[in-house]
Amino acid sequence: MRAVVFAYHNVGARGLRTLLAGGMRVELVVTHPDDPGETIWFDSVAAVAAEHGIPVALVDQAVDDALLERIARLAPDYIFSFYFRRMLPASLLAAARIAALNMHGSLLPQYRGRVPVNWAVLHGEAETGATLHVMEAKPDAGDIVAQQAVPILPDDTAKDVFDKVTVAAEIALWGVLPRLLRGEVPRRSNNLAQGSYFGGRKPEDGRIDWRQPAQAIYNLMRAVAPPYPGAFFDLNGRRFIVARARLARPEVAALLPASASAGLHLAQEQILAKGNDGGVIHILELWAADHPGQPLSAQHLSELAGHQP
Known part of the structure; x- marks a missing residue:
């Protein structure tokens, strides 16, 4: 044949x-x-x-x-x-x-x-x-x-x-x-x-909406993680890409107070994100969009952002 x-x-x-x-x-x-x-x-x-x-x-x-x-x-x-x-x-x-x-x-x-x-x-x-x-x-x-x-x-x-x-x-x-x-x-x-x-997806479709439940946010992070363009958020005029994450283990999630709002947080040198349902995502590797492939520490993120998220 x-x-x-x-x-x-x-x-x-x-x-x-x-x-x-x-x-x-x-x-x-x-x-x-x-x-x-x-x-x-x-x-x-x-x-x-x-x-x-x-x-x-x-x-x-x-x-x-x-x-x-x-x-x-x-x-x-x-x-x-x-x-x-x-x-x-x-x-x-x-x-x-x-x-x-x-x-x-x-x-x-x-x-x-x-x-x-x-x-x-x-x-x-x-x-x-x-x-x-x-x-x-x-x-x-x-x-x-x-x-x-x-x-x-x-x-x-x-x-x-x-x-x-x-x-x-x-x-x-x-x-x-x-x-x-x-x-x-x-x-x-x-x-x-x-x-x-x-249909097809564009890089802009990777923008994170912190108002979503934690599982939905995490699914987006998984769906577009590198080598795809990556889920991203903007902070103080800078863009950041989530390269690797997971739903936070209970002891990690407990680092955030129950009163923490939905969105990005730094807690005991960990980068965490909270969904609107109270679920917590542990961001294990974060890049500045203008320096892809170079992991940022929580301290470095705070310095780049200009304040503590």
């Missing part, structure tokens, strides 16, 4: 390796040029393709006519999309002789759309996973081909969960690959009425 693979990021790299290990013949890999303005903390699909001598085409904004014609001439049995960041046009999907399949980072039909892992953590889910599904013009709407669940532990960050989802994607693909190589595509309905759809 012959395939064209559209891929990027860790799931793209692992998906490509899985196809090759299982015996799929990959004729062409299409990936994105890395954005110099983005922190590249993930694997290179182009490097994996180069290791295996597979031709690579780069797509930034959209698949152009020349690439469409090139793929049509290849007449692949399958087209795979593994975390490729652009929608593939219907004319391209039709070029696959058997099926065009996409790997999505959730348990469809839940969390269709963009950045599904971050949304799942933000909403406090206890489980997510990876779903291989048939591609249609509507995003994440086609029949489900394979699926693998993973747990979300209470203190997992989005990066922790994304690493699990990468493995889940590999397991799901590996399990169904023998059937795909025989030209069989198992399908079950992807009932969109039972699911949910979410």
Whole structure:
């Protein structure tokens, strides 16, 4: 069986390796040029393709006519999309002789759309996973081909969960690959009425609202923790990023008096935050936005802020 693979990021790299290990013949890999303005903390699909001598085409904004014609001439049995960041046009999907399949980072039909892992953590889910599904013009709407669940532990960050989802994607693909190589595509309905759809997130969406309950604030901190842009707050004209936190243990939470208001506090050299429900978050690592990666002590935070929060 012959395939064209559209891929990027860790799931793209692992998906490509899985196809090759299982015996799929990959004729062409299409990936994105890395954005110099983005922190590249993930694997290179182009490097994996180069290791295996597979031709690579780069797509930034959209698949152009020349690439469409090139793929049509290849007449692949399958087209795979593994975390490729652009929608593939219907004319391209039709070029696959058997099926065009996409790997999505959730348990469809839940969390269709963009950045599904971050949304799942933000909403406090206890489980997510990876779903291989048939591609249609509507995003994440086609029949489900394979699926693998993973747990979300209470203190997992989005990066922790994304690493699990990468493995889940590999397991799901590996399990169904023998059937795909025989030209069989198992399908079950992807009932969109039972699911949910979410759009992309912007760095500004990481702004902390101390009026929220502590669990909701903590979920935001986990959902956008580095290497994502991070949950942040502004204090005396300075911006600070929460790099690492957890819900405070009882003995730590007890450092704050019951009368403490919702918001940021310093207590016995600890940086604490109180939600509007009385719950307390222990901020374990805090950065100044203009010096990312450099942890601040409670004393340093007080000096930068100009007063004791």
